[in-house]
Amino acid sequence: LTLLPPALAKQVQIATYVCVGAVAVSVWDILNNISLEYRLLTTTKFGFPIVAYILASRLGSLGYVLGFTLLATCPLGRCGLAYRVIVSFYPVALSSICLLFFFRVRAVYGRSRVVTLIFGVLWLGVLGTALTIPFGGDAIPIGSTQYCLISKLVPYVGACAIVVTVHDTAVYLAISYRLVMNTYAVRTHKELFKAVFSGAYLPSFSRSLFVDGQVYYMISVISNIVVTVMVYVNVSPLYRGFLAIPNLALTSAMACRVYRNTKLGLTRES
Template identity: 35%
Template sequence: MSLPNPNTPLAYLPPTLATQFEVSRYIYAVTLGAYVWDIVINLGNDYKLLFRYKVYFPTVIYYLSRLFTLSYILTSFIFQVASVPNCQALQISLGICMALSQSTTAMLFLLRVLAVWHGNKIASGVFIFLWVTVAIASATVPFGIQGIHIGPTQQCINSQVADYIESTLIMGLINDSAIVAAISYRILRNCAIEDSFGVRVRTFMGGGSIPQLSRALLKGGQHYYLIAVCGNIVMLVLLKDPSVPAVYHGMSSIPVVALINAMACIVFRSIKFGHISADGTTHFRSTDQSRTYLNKPSGSTLPLHVRSTCPQDGDVYTRNTNGTEIKVTQVVELDAEYERDDASLPKTAI
């Protein structure tokens, strides 16, 4: 029996596998197009980060994460659609790109949570340890995947994904979830009018302050991190579900890695441009309507805002403590990790 078209790689695969392989090609193409589009629409922002702001370590990590993520998506797409002389060499290359992408994206998460928990050595140590475990787990990816040619053609297909690759996904999920929980707790602590565990729990469960809490979480960029966590969960479920074809196991990592990186980069840009404060508190508009300032305590300011920094309606923030009304109209102090570079921004408190 002769093949209908021996020059077509899909002719050497069973019909079901050929269909799955073709679907994976479409997914890779869509992911590549979406990620390139995300880069294109943010070229202006990336230009400002590079040439109008001082380039510190977090900015370098931001650009590296974008580069490695794009490299991972591109090499994966080439693996699926192009004629490749050495499939295993390309497979190792894309595995390295994936490991670097996950490590640098996790570093963006780490820098964010370290800024929020600045000064807490225990929290810093825990999250640094989690990042190291993510980096180590990611480093196993190039050794756990194999690729072969489809029949006598130069087209490639995955032939093996080692079981220990799951550790990369599990550690990524644990790390991202812990960071989301830690930042949310910090925002929750700031939202509670009274500083007690019971009040924080009631606030989190919706007891009276849920509108303020919801706005604080949204303004803190938590919804982007939650999307990243959901992406990790979806990828892990697809990998563990025996009813999901093996071809789709590797395929799911491409869009999820792209999504997680895009979400982390959105938060980073928002922090750099002052839309989100680096330390987890919200920002308030001063009486000078031309400029917005970050709400972070400094040594020369009243410590009142440390207990409650949830967004309130209006242009100023007012609290009544011990029967005395105190109005805070301007509080300015910038986190060193995400310091803004506008020289005209006064670092004073009024």
């Protein structure tokens, strides 16, 4: 840090703290739920959802946040290559998170072909924009050292957070609407609106599903809006992109919690 201007050194220090915090959250989530993870993996039929769960909850998100922590704290050398390898975990994790909710909304609608098509296209949009992320930035060595500094972040990477927000909003509204329409307590448009946005009038199990999805949706949308705003704010590339790290850690943990609770029947106990 002594080789950097004081203002930039402070930014690097703050970003490093954020990375370490994101790793701590991810590791805590693993350790706190390790018994449930074992139960899930040993009782659930192996298929695409469980593969997406593993990629989203462990390999993708943990690789991403841990990689950036190493980039910020260790002399990795070959900074451009290291940056691209680390950021390549992002589309893996993000597309897997959204895939979990694709399977969720598809199940809620009884594998409807129309719903599968609509949300399949939305998921492909998430995947497509996420695949641009590794090419939207770069890192350079700090002076003559092997330590790295993010030097570039192009504006188009913000499109990914926008598409994810649209995807998550569509999933949330679709699932909420379906849960509400399966409830005979809803009689008027006012009650329908209230139920879709608050879970009122829903039976206990449906309300548990609703609340889990609502918590994830609020975290995802708020954090993605903040990430999008930061990408287009006129600040250093370091500040413009570093919030994507805790964003992925939090949304991954929440998405996996929703999936885990549903598959293990824990919503029935809440």
